[in-house]
Amino acid sequence: xxxxxxxxxxxxxxxxxxxxxxxxxxxxxxxxxxxxxxxxxxxxxxxxxxxxxxxxxxxxxxxxxxxxxxxxxxxxxxxxxxxxxxxxxxxxxxxxxxxxxxxxxxxxxxxxxxxxxxxxxxxxxxxxxxxxxxxxxxxxxxxxxxxxxxxxxxxxxxxxxxxxxxxxxxxxxxxxxxxxxxxxxxxxxxxxxxxxxxxxxxxxxxxxxxxxxx
DNA sequence: CAATAGATGTCCT
DNA sequence: GGACATCTATTGG
Numbered sequence: 001x002x003x004x005x006x007x008x009x010x011x012x013x014x015x016x017x018x019x020x021x022x023x024x025x026x027x028x029x030x031x032x033x034x035x036x037x038x039x040x041x042x043x044x045x046x047x048x049x050x051x052x053x054x055x056x057x058x059x060x061x062x063x064x065x066x067x068x069x070x071x072x073x074x075x076x077x078x079x080x081x082x083x084x085x086x087x088x089x090x091x092x093x094x095x096x097x098x099x100x101x102x103x104x105x106x107x108x109x110x111x112x113x114x115x116x117x118x119x120x121x122x123x124x125x126x127x128x129x130x131x132x133x134x135x136x137x138x139x140x141x142x143x144x145x146x147x148x149x150x151x152x153x154x155x156x157x158x159x160x161x162x163x164x165x166x167x168x169x170x171x172x173x174x175x176x177x178x179x180x181x182x183x184x185x186x187x188x189x190x191x192x193x194x195x196x197x198x199x200x201x202x203x204x205x206x207x208x209x210x211x212x213x214x
Numbered sequence: 215c216a217a218t219a220g221a222t223g224t225c226c227t
Numbered sequence: 228g229g230a231c232a233t234c235t236a237t238t239g240g
Contacts, residue, residue: 215239215240216238216239216240217237217238217239217240218236218237218238218239219235219236219237219238220234220235220236220237221233221234221235221236222233223231224230224231225229225230225231226228226229226230226231227228227229227230
């Protein structure tokens with residue numbers, strides 16, 4: 001299990017180091033779920049795209065707390081997203097877990113999600129939370145000493161195999177390439193949506209992907 | 215495969 | 228009242 005010191009670093013340093021690690025969930029009935037993290041995003045207090053940017057509020061309280069805890073928030077009226085709190089206590093930084101490759105408990109994840117395709121179980125922040133049964137009750141859970149959520153060492157991904165790019169779904173600070181993913185993984189989320197206000201100028205900075213299937 | 219609209223609750227101006 | 232660190236179904240190629 002990763003120690004407290006692992007999380008007590010800047011989010012930009014922790015984020016790529018989380019790739020290849022194993023997220024473990026122990027359900028109320030004792031069942032064990034596990035998945036290999038393949039996509040994350042870093043957020044910082046001096047970052048307009050971060051929930052902590054506008055200061056401490058009831059919602060973001062956990063984000064300013066001690067590192068190694070989980071910050072869960074509710075968004076778009078129906079989805080939860082899960083973050084790992086990083087940095088020193090009092091600092092509003094965290095890493096959003098965006099996608100993972102299922103390893104154990106796939107049937108249980110499928111039941112939570114309502115779909116069977118392994119590639120659709122955890123490929124997105126909302127999907128990951130739904131598959132893992134993570135919601136409001138898990139906000140603030142301790143990944144280091146807690147029983148319901150843990151982060152095991154797994155196998156870190158070599159820097160050569162880490163791809164970075166703009167974060168997904170934000171409208172500010174899009175110039176900061178703080179999204180990190182495992183190159184070529186088929187379990188990453190769909191990525192930035194085209195259209196909207198943009199007019200399609202994202203191709204130049206789009207991250208490289210694995211060989212296309214055709 | 216790519217693009218679009220719709221659903222839905224909470225936070226903050 | 229607007230925006231939101233999203234997902235699904237549906238449409239058209």
